[in-house]
Amino acid sequence: MSDMLNEAVAALNEKISGGSFDGTAKFDIAGEGTIILDSDGARAEDGDADVTLSADADVFRAILEGEQNPTTAFMTGKLSVDGDMGKAMSLASILG
Numbered sequence: 001m002s003d004m005l006n007e008a009v010a011a012l013n014e015k016i017s018g019g020s021f022d023g024t025a026k027f028d029i030a031g032e033g034t035i036i037l038d039s040d041g042a043r044a045e046d047g048d049a050d051v052t053l054s055a056d057a058d059v060f061r062a063i064l065e066g067e068q069n070p071t072t073a074f075m076t077g078k079l080s081v082d083g084d085m086g087k088a089m090s091l092a093s094i095l096g
Helices: 003-016 057-064 070-075 085-095
Strands: 025-030 031-039 041-043 051-056 080-083
Touching: 003 025, 003 031, 003 041, 003 057, 003 085, 025 057, 025 085, 051 057, 051 085, 057 070, 070 085, 080 085
Parallel strands: 025 051
Antiparallel strands: 025 031, 031 041, 051 080
16 A cells, blocks of 8 residues: 555545545545545545545645645545435545
8 A cells, every 4th residue: 555545545434534434435646546424534545425526646645735725626626526416425524
């Protein structure tokens, strides 16, 4: 697993600590791999999900570090969303 994926998994688990995500989300990071986030937390793996968010590593890193608003990234075409838009919006509140 790449360092970027390890960092992203750790950051996602920190962001949702004390809370939970109702559903399953997949983060598809171009050139790095995928992360699944569900009620058990985040882990580097692939699988089916309610919503898939796709972007390059720089965009995901900026979102996780709070430098990029996920909604703005989506509106400007830096982040694509496939699947349940309601789940994506609830993720935006966790990530933002």
